[in-house]
Amino acid sequence: MSDAVNIFASDEARRSDGTGGFRTTAEMLRLINQPGYISLAMGGQRLRGLYQRFSAGFTANMLKQFALYCFIGQVEQIKRTIDSGQAPDLTGTETPYKFGYCTFVVAGAQRGAAVCPGSDPAAALQLLLSSGAPADSEDIVGYTALHHATQNAAGGALALARILLEAGASPNHQSRYGEVPILGAFQTGDVDAVELLMEFGADMDIADADDVTPRGMFPRAGPRVAAAVTKWLRKRAGEAAPMDEKACAQCGTAASSLKFCGRCHAARYCSPTCQRAHWPTHKRTCQPFDITTAVTVRPRYRAAGRILSTADTTRELLGIRSGARPARGRGAHAGQAPSLQPGESKRIIIKVQVPMALDADGPGAAAPSGDMLVYTKRRDFVCQISKADNADAYARISRAVREKGVGGLKAYFPAELNGEDELVVKIGEVLAEQPF
Structure with missing residues (x-):
């Protein structure tokens, strides 16, 4: 993090105004307050630019105490505050960007907060979720903590994304742009994020405000993304293709020194023993x-x-x-x-x-x-x-x-x-x- 933060200082001592350094403008609010999903023709790209621009002033010192605990991943302080009844409503949001408390944990991990003493973002997130914080709380543009975690995998954010999904976060939640999380993962080309969202049932046919669907976008997101998506689509359909996985066709070992079947060159094995054992099955194809x-x-x-x-x-x-x-x-x-x-x-x-x-x-x-x-x-x-x-x-x-x-x-x-x-x-x- 770029600014020094005294985690245990009071809001007054840190001169916190609760904004986190975020701010909104009349133009942003006008765009956000339009009904329905916000397309390019409705100013969607302009809103994206403004959202990014006015988040650049973020500073953790400007967060209120509990939000700061979440941002830093201070699980013991979070627990103590909740148990004492002094925590804010966990279903609420803070800052002009309306971040939920789970989103604060993700944002902190992405910005390096995990290096702070006592920080445990994963445990902090699990505690918040088990204490009633909603997994799908939206910010001002409809991004959930899962949207944020899968758009930027820095700081172990994908481990947090898995926790969110296991707690019931929807992989198909649509932002104000109509975007589901996997569209953001396609844009960054993060194959691990794509794999995770596909594992938890990402829908490939939900269109955003501009009628872009994951199914239509993934072939243009690069070969690594295309390979990951088509593998999962075949798996969902109960189908398979030669070399779906870089693994031994018999035992599933994902070794780096796999050898091809010398006859078809479409099956791989980690050893002659596995190849012989698999032959009764493989010979049919x-x-x-x-x-x-x-x-x-x-x-x-x-x-x-x-x-x-x-x-x-x-x-x-x-x-x-x-x-x-x-x-x-x-x-x-x-x-x-x-x-x-x-x-x-x-x-x-x-x-x-x-x-x-x-x-x-x-x-x-x-x-x-x-x-x-x-x-x-x-x-x-x-x-x-x-x-x-x-x-x-x-x-x-x-x-x-x-x-x-x-x-x-x-x-x-x-x-x-x-x-x-x-x-x-x-x-x-x-x-x-x-x-x-």
Whole structure:
């Protein structure tokens, strides 16, 4: 925290006015007091900007004593105040931003309050919830503590989000913008927050004030988000896809040194023992690379700029705090030929992106022609597939991507490199979405 706080000083000694340094304006209140959910046309983006701007003056010293205890996570002081009957109404709110007491705990953890002596945000949150503080108390723009916790995972906020969800907080509570919490997690690209909200039943079809739904947004939130969401959607539907999890197909071990089935290259195992034990089950779906399941193409290795996630690039341009972005392979140049010895073959997992048509809003649906972009997670193999070189194979790969891929634009396949000029793509086995 930027300002020194005397936790045990009285409100008078700290000259607290109860605002926390937050303030509102007549314009903010006019926008907030509109009926219904606030769309962009109603000034939603303007309200977001004002909310952020006038929260910049936050200072913990300006909180009233009990709110400060919550902010710092002082569980013993919170308990003593509640037990003595001196606590405020736990269903109430404080500051012009109308933060509930659970939101104060989350806000404190995000701002580093947990380093203070005696601080235990998790225990403080559990105590407040068990004492009657509502898990879904809204602030002035309808954000609950769960909205705040899943928009910014700093300070162990996701552990607090889990406590809120286990206590009954709704993963589908809509803010004044009509946003459910998972839309905020999509914007920051925080996969752990997405996983948590999906685990607790986040609804993918609740539209915000501008008719944006989680189902419509997640394919544009980056490959890591798309992989997490589609995994949960399949799980809810009782379905599965090859390589849904990076885990042993037999025992579920999530080891880093898993080996592929040498026949299908779509199942992974932590040991030969597990592979043998799983064979009676796996043999029913194990499809080898052959003319019915795979196509052979001649790759091209033209330079085509840098491979960057559109979602991550947009977050950086907008200054949105986002989840960790892998350094390995980040922005690798297109046109990376394989490093193979003569006669050597290499089995890999590839991502295939079909060309996209451009509309007024940017990339849209798949285009009927143009080179496909192909690369691995490490970007140690990057190429293009040209329709002119591989007409039949191009058509079959394109059909698989459009019918079974993410948004009909990209899909993941097992593949085999047989030298620089031959790539075998197993189109008969579209893999689960991978985080790259």
